[in-house]
Amino acid sequence: MIRFEQATKYARTKGIKKPIIEDVSLTLNRGKSVGLLGRNGAGKSTLLRLIAGAIKLDNGRIIRRGKISWPLGFAGSFQGSMTGEQNVRFVARIYGVNTEELIAYVEDFAELGPFFRAPVGTYSSGMKARLAFGLSMGVNFDYYLVDEITAVGDTNFKKKCQAVFETKLQDSDLIMVSHSTGTIRTYCHCGVVLEKGKLTYYEDVEDAIRAHDKNMKEN
Amino acid sequence: MTAVSYLSTHVRVVGALLVREMSTRFGSKPGGYIWALLDPAAHILLMTLIFRGIARAPALGTSFALFFATGYIAFQFYQAMTGYLNSAVRANKALLSYPNVAPIDTIVARFILQVGTTSLVAFVVLGTLVTTMRIETDLHWPAILEAGAMACLFGLGVALVNSVLFLKYPLYEQVFNIVNRPLFLISGVFFLPDSIPAPYHDLVLINPLVHIIMSFRQGFYPEYRAIGLDMDYLYGIAFLTFFAGMLVFTLSRKTLRNE
Numbered sequence: 001m002i003r004f005e006q007a008t009k010y011a012r013t014k015g016i017k018k019p020i021i022e023d024v025s026l027t028l029n030r031g032k033s034v035g036l037l038g039r040n041g042a043g044k045s046t047l048l049r050l051i052a053g054a055i056k057l058d059n060g061r062i063i064r065r066g067k068i069s070w071p072l073g074f075a076g077s078f079q080g081s082m083t084g085e086q087n088v089r090f091v092a093r094i095y096g097v098n099t100e101e102l103i104a105y106v107e108d109f110a111e112l113g114p115f116f117r118a119p120v121g122t123y124s125s126g127m128k129a130r131l132a133f134g135l136s137m138g139v140n141f142d143y144y145l146v147d148e149i150t151a152v153g154d155t156n157f158k159k160k161c162q163a164v165f166e167t168k169l170q171d172s173d174l175i176m177v178s179h180s181t182g183t184i185r186t187y188c189h190c191g192v193v194l195e196k197g198k199l200t201y202y203e204d205v206e207d208a209i210r211a212h213d214k215n216m217k218e219n
Numbered sequence: 220m221t222a223v224s225y226l227s228t229h230v231r232v233v234g235a236l237l238v239r240e241m242s243t244r245f246g247s248k249p250g251g252y253i254w255a256l257l258d259p260a261a262h263i264l265l266m267t268l269i270f271r272g273i274a275r276a277p278a279l280g281t282s283f284a285l286f287f288a289t290g291y292i293a294f295q296f297y298q299a300m301t302g303y304l305n306s307a308v309r310a311n312k313a314l315l316s317y318p319n320v321a322p323i324d325t326i327v328a329r330f331i332l333q334v335g336t337t338s339l340v341a342f343v344v345l346g347t348l349v350t351t352m353r354i355e356t357d358l359h360w361p362a363i364l365e366a367g368a369m370a371c372l373f374g375l376g377v378a379l380v381n382s383v384l385f386l387k388y389p390l391y392e393q394v395f396n397i398v399n400r401p402l403f404l405i406s407g408v409f410f411l412p413d414s415i416p417a418p419y420h421d422l423v424l425i426n427p428l429v430h431i432i433m434s435f436r437q438g439f440y441p442e443y444r445a446i447g448l449d450m451d452y453l454y455g456i457a458f459l460t461f462f463a464g465m466l467v468f469t470l471s472r473k474t475l476r477n478e
Contacts, residue, residue, distance in 0.1 A: 053318040055476055070317045077316035081243050093235035094228075094319045 002028045002051060002068075002143065002175075004199070006060035009050060011043060020046045022197035023060070030066065030142070033174040035188035035205050037181075037212040042194045044177045045073065048145045051175060066142030072132050073147030080121030084112055084131050087120055088138075095139050102138045109134030109160070130157060137164050144168070146176040162186070181209050229327075232320050236311065236328035244332075255336050259295060260344055263288045270409070278411045279440050285348045290408035292341045293435035296367050297428055298403070300374030303333050305381045308475050315476060322475040323468065326379065334371055341367070349439070356439060363438030365450070370431045373457040379464025383471040407432045413446045420447065427456040 004027075009020040020043035028034055038044045048071040049055045050062065070077055078087045088106050092099040107116050110130040115123065123131070129149050136144060165174070165187060178184050184191065184205060191208020193200045195215050202208035245252045267284045270277075277286035304326060308315075311325040349356050385392045406428040415423050423429055430453040433445040468475070 049316075054316055056472070068318075077313055079239070079243075079311070079313045082239060086239065086242060090235050090239055090314065091317070093238070094232045094317060096231055 001030055001063070001065040003063040004060070005063065007050075007057050007062060008059035009043075009046070009055075009057050011046060018043075019197035020050075021194070021199060024197075024199045026192070026199050026201055028175070028192075028201075030173060032190050033169065033176065033188045035184035035191045035208060036175060036177045036194065037184065037191060037208055038194035039216060044194055045071065045147055047194060048073075048147055048175065048177060051143075052145055067140070068143045069136050069139070069141040069145050071145040071147050072136050072149045076120075076128050076132060078120040078128060078131070081119055083119055084110070084116045084123070087131070088135055091135055091139065097139055102135075105138040106131065106134040109137065109164070126154070126157070133161060137168060140172070142172055144172055144174050146174055146178075148178055181212075184209065228319055229321070229324060232324045233328045233331070236314075236320075236324055237332060239311075239314075240328055240332050256340055256343055259291065259340050263291055263344065266291070266409075278414065279436065279443055281354065282348065282352055285345075285352065285439065287408065288344055288348055289436045289439050290406075290432050292337070292345065293366055293370060293432045294403065294406055294408050294428060295340070296337050296370030297374040297377075297431065298399075299337055300330070300333050300371055301378045301381065301399070304329050304375065304378030305385060307378070308382045309386070322382075322472070326375075326382065326468075330371075330375055337371075338367070345439075357441055359438045359441060361438075362434050366431050366435035366438070369434075369453050369457045370428075372461050373427060373431070376457065376460030376462075376464035379468045380460070383467050383474055386474050387471075402426070402428060413444070424449070427453055 004021070004024045007024045008022050011018045011020050036044050036047065046055070050057060051064075052068055052071050053062075053064070054070065078084075079090075082090070085103060085107075088103050089099055092102040110116065110127075110133075112123075112127055112131065115127060120128065120131070133149060169187075174187055176184060176187055188205045191202045191205040191212075193202070193208055193211050193215065200208075200211065202211065241252075245254060250257070263284060266287045270287070271283050274283075277283045279286055307325040307329040308322050311320070314320050314325075315322060349358070381392075381395060385395075405423065406426055407423070412420065412423045412429050412433065424447045430448055430450070433443075433448045434450065434453070437443050437445050437448070
């Protein structure tokens with residue numbers, strides 16, 4: 001369960017103050033994967049970082065029951081000067097999981113070949129996505145926070161993601177940000193629309209997509 | 220989260236960062252960790268050769284090498300510390316996207332590594348010099364340890380402040396580097412502050428690094444009187460800087476997380 005209690009967060013850049021969420025109270029229960037929709041710059045990625053606990057609210061609180069992943073996204077949580085393997089070792093250590101097992105899993109999943117032992121800085125975005133995806137799937141979380149990452153990579157990779165998600169989703173949930181409504185439909189049961197600092201929850205993901213489309217038309 | 224699991228996460232993260240820092244700092248170069256030793260040793264050797272050509276005798280004792288090594292290494296406890304720690308948060312920016320990793324963890328990991336590295340350099344370089352000298356030297360350990368500890372604490376405090384201010388005010392980084400560079404010349408690595416004439420003597424003593432080096436040298440030269448050495452002043456400045464650093468660092472969590 002993830003519960004927002006009067007949660008407020010403003011984004012501040014160069015003197016411009018913009019609400020991400022304003023006085024939001026909402027409960028996301030276990031057992032349902034959530035698609036997070038919202039226009040460009042609404043703060044979907046920031047919201048994921050808030051849920052992960054990587055950044056803090058200005059006001060209110062988020063109660064988390066269960067183990068939550070870091071946000072898996074393009075920007076990447078990888079240190080470019082470290083090799084893929086070193087990055088995996090690092091994550092294994094900070095999450096306290098077996099290092100060798102995780103390395104074996106990720107090496108097999110990401111299919112980076114010799115690049116697994118090359119600095120991440122030399123990777124293409126597709127390779128980074130494979131590494132990030134494999135890495136997070138190798139650590140067991142109750143919630144996986146996914147930020148657009150399935151959009152990168154070729155069909156082969158997408159198939160693989162789908163396969164691993166299907167097994168994972170039996171006991172874990174997704175909170176997914178994607179501009180592709182198709183992806184959201186595939187993975188999510190319910191939806192949350194982020195608009196003007198408000199979160200609106202929809203039991204049926206189709207309703208969420210409809211509401212989002214309506215927002216986009218109104219502009 | 221309970222206090223114990225909170226603490227154990229920090230310990231795990233600092234451990235992981237230590238491994239990461241060691242492998243990227245020296246692991247990528249041929250020779251690896253040897254450079255941590257070779258670099259200061261070569262520096263001292265070079266300075267010794269240059270000054271042996273210029274002066275007849277060092278300001279203290281008979282060995283140029285020991286005189287410079289004591290000054291240089293005491294100075295390095297501060298200088299290498301700030302130089303390395305200033306960028307601790309910035310260099311690990313990507314890893315801060317893991318919620319487990321806190322900005323302070325990057326500082327703690329680099330602090331541990333730097334204390335270890337400079338101490339090792341001190342042991343090897345000074346140990347070699349002291350044991351190979353013809354005259355027997357009585358080491359006064361409390362003075363050496365006190366000086367080293369204060370240098371590390373002061374350096375840590377400065378770096379904590381800098382970590383925040385460098386991110387907030389890029390101009391300050393330029394200013395700091397300009398001010399910090401000549402410190403090497405005015406902190407008494409090459410000269411004894413005792414020999415500076417009256418009006419300037421007091422000015423030189425404002426610099427806490429002067430006191431660090433004086434105290435450090437007292438540990439190697441029992442006859443050295445270190446006129447003007449004020450340990451209370453040194454402790455005061457070091458702890459004040461450290462507390463100020465902790466305060467600024469704690470209050471600036473958002474800046475450090477790059478929100």
